[in-house]
Amino acid sequence: MDRTTRQSGARRRGGPAGALTLALALGIGLTLTGGAGTARAAADVNVAKNAGFESGLANWTCTGGAGTVSSPVHGGTAALRAAPGGQDTARCAQTVAVKPNATYTLSAWTQGGYAYLGASGTGTTDVSTWSPGSSDWKQLTTRFTTGANTTSVTVYTHGWYGQAAYHADDVSVFGPDGGGGGDPDPVVPATPAGLTAGTVTASSVTLNWNGVSGATSYHVHRDGARVQTVSGTSATVTGLAANTSYSFQVSAANAAGESARSAAVTARTSTTPGPGPSVPRHAVTGYWQNFNNGAAVQKLRDVPAQYDIVAVSFADSTTTPGQIVFNLDPAVGYASVADFKADIAAKKAAGKSVIISVGGEKGNVTINSDASATAFANSAYALMQEYGFSGVDIDLEHGINSTYLTRALRQLSAKAGPSMVLTMAPQTIDMQSTGTEYFKTALAVKDILTVVNMQYYNSGSMLGCDGKVYSQGSVDFLTALACIQLEGGLDASQVGLGVPASPRGAGSGYVDPSVVKNALDCLTRATGCGTFKPSKTYPALRGAMTWSTNWDATAGNAWSNAVGPHVHNLP
Numbered sequence: 002m003d004r005t006t007r008q009s010g011a012r013r014r015g016g017p018a019g020a021l022t023l024a025l026a027l028g029i030g031l032t033l034t035g036g037a038g039t040a041r042a043a044a045d046v047n048v049a050k051n052a053g054f055e056s057g058l059a060n061w062t063c064t065g066g067a068g069t070v071s072s073p074v075h076g077g078t079a080a081l082r083a084a085p086g087g088q089d090t091a092r093c094a095q096t097v098a099v100k101p102n103a104t105y106t107l108s109a110w111t112q113g114g115y116a117y118l119g120a121s122g123t124g125t126t127d128v129s130t131w132s133p134g135s136s137d138w139k140q141l142t143t144r145f146t147t148g149a150n151t152t153s154v155t156v157y158t159h160g161w162y163g164q165a166a167y168h169a170d171d172v173s174v175f176g177p178d179g180g181g182g183g184d185p186d187p188v189v190p191a192t193p194a195g196l197t198a199g200t201v202t203a204s205s206v207t208l209n210w211n212g213v214s215g216a217t218s219y220h221v222h223r224d225g226a227r228v229q230t231v232s233g234t235s236a237t238v239t240g241l242a243a244n245t246s247y248s249f250q251v252s253a254a255n256a257a258g259e260s261a262r263s264a265a266v267t268a269r270t271s272t273t274p275g276p277g278p279s280v281p282r283h284a285v286t287g288y289w290q291n292f293n294n295g296a297a298v299q300k301l302r303d304v305p306a307q308y309d310i311v312a313v314s315f316a317d318s319t320t321t322p323g324q325i326v327f328n329l330d331p332a333v334g335y336a337s338v339a340d341f342k343a344d345i346a347a348k349k350a351a352g353k354s355v356i357i358s359v360g361g362e363k364g365n366v367t368i369n370s371d372a373s374a375t376a377f378a379n380s381a382y383a384l385m386q387e388y389g390f391s392g393v394d395i396d397l398e399h400g401i402n403s404t405y406l407t408r409a410l411r412q413l414s415a416k417a418g419p420s421m422v423l424t425m426a427p428q429t430i431d432m433q434s435t436g437t438e439y440f441k442t443a444l445a446v447k448d449i450l451t452v453v454n455m456q457y458y459n460s461g462s463m464l465g466c467d468g469k470v471y472s473q474g475s476v477d478f479l480t481a482l483a484c485i486q487l488e489g490g491l492d493a494s495q496v497g498l499g500v501p502a503s504p505r506g507a508g509s510g511y512v513d514p515s516v517v518k519n520a521l522d523c524l525t526r527a528t529g530c531g532t533f534k535p536s537k538t539y540p541a542l543r544g545a546m547t548w549s550t551n552w553d554a555t556a557g558n559a560w561s562n563a564v565g566p567h568v569h570n571l572p
């Protein structure tokens with residue numbers, strides 16, 4: 002969300018509009034492999050070194066935005082994470098030793114945003130392949146033949162301009178040894194250690210364990226039966242009975258086989274939760290500015306009754322990673338903090354939810370460890386207790402770590418209880434696929450999530466769920482992008498349309514309230530659609546959000562007066 006008025010296009014990102022065409026021309030791939038059924042000569046080896054990134058970026062040359070992570074991984078304990086930025090596609094390359102006049106199979110596993118894999122300097126025809134992104138690990142494969150005098154080839158991977166970060170792991174370049182040797186064949190991994198039970202709900206238990214070198218997957222066992230297979234070092238087992246004790250174990254696996262099961266850990270689910278958040282079936286969310294940027298300055302009491310959820314913008318970070326505080330800005334005109342708290346209490350008495358928003362355009366909170374996750378949960382809960390906030394809004398626009406943000410939100414939920422309101426406001430690029438960190442977080446906390454109000458502005462053109470590119474500012478842009486979330490696993494009640502309240506509220510992407518109403522009708526009633534028509538209707542769609550109540554007030558509350566009643570009258 003904007004803390005200041007942006008100039009048109011100030012926050013535009015290069016969307017995939019041109020990427021699809023250019024990708025076909027520049028297709029670069031990272032994962033190429035022969036597959037289980039491909040026969041190879043006995044002497045063939047994987048001539049790539051540090052193919053699983055277990056030794057960081059050793060043997061690889063990468064441009065900015067690249068590093069290794071411990072989660073998610075396809076195998077072992079590490080994987081490449083590379084984030085394109087500006088004119089940098091986050092390219093990682095390695096020169097491998099090859100034999101002349103020989104054929105090699107190149108492969109790798111990728112996850113996340115656009116990923117390209119290829120080989121250059123082959124002496125014959127250079128090759129490449131690519132993936133438009135995937136929420137699961139996907140293997141890319143291609144082959145190349147070396148020239149008569151070729152003794153080295155460069156293999157590489159990269160992402161694409163303006164797209165989400167990609168992950169890559171377990172690269173292989175199988176063929177005759179060119180003199181440099183290769184990575185050894187896998188052996189059965191060791192038994193996982195450190196299994197612990199984390200957050201529990203009435204129907205789920207979250208498990209965490211230590212990674213095992215050489216493992217490509219982990220099997221989760223409940224009461225002796227395998228119930229889940231994951232690639233990372235955590236899992237949430239769902240579908241459990243309330244107030245029931247379960248025993249869990251984990252084993253590690255790769256192509257060579259499966260390890261013995263870990264020591265068992267026991268966890269008991271909580272009792273059946275009480276009623277959910279007191280948010281209407283169809284709700285309007287508005288961000289209230291705790292600063293003066295030229296929009297109308299207002300107190301919470303001045304926010305129109307059409308708003309069901311009011312997100313106070315924003316919390317501030319501290320020098321302690323993950324920790325947040327709130328500082329009431331004198332510019333908004335409150336005589337005291339007590340007066341502000343009284344307004345929150347009055348809104349809640351009127352049936353509204355007032356929540357604290359974390360992040361925004363200039364704000365950021367780092368949650369990338371267990372310690373920072375706990376610091377966030379503790380400090381956010383402290384603010385809820387001190388001010389009377391009903392929950393939190395996640396509006397982090399500078400990147401998130403889904404693993405630790407999920408842990409933080411679950412810890413907070415365990416403290417606050419089932420009435421906590423949890424909203425999110427990702428940018429369009431953050432919800433293009435279920436493999437993005439934001440989407441993964443939303444799905445991981447689906448059982449406690451109230452609504453995701455994606456920001457349909459300041460983004461440029463984006464892909465819809467039908468694979469077509471749509472320009473912002475149209476009914477099609479709103480409906481085709483909402484469709485990605487609706488088909489990607491979120492419940493319709495957890496999807497809202499986030500738009501600016503006035504042309505001054507954002508640099509680009511403002512649409513007339515009539516367009517918002519048409520989009521809502523298209524998604525819920527199959528009327529008012531543009532060229533894109535959803536395959537079915539979603540009558541439970543939560544509603545709409547706007548930045549901000551202040552910019553709405555500046556324009557005479559035209560947005561809430563038009564969109565509010567329409568949302569509340571949805572089926």
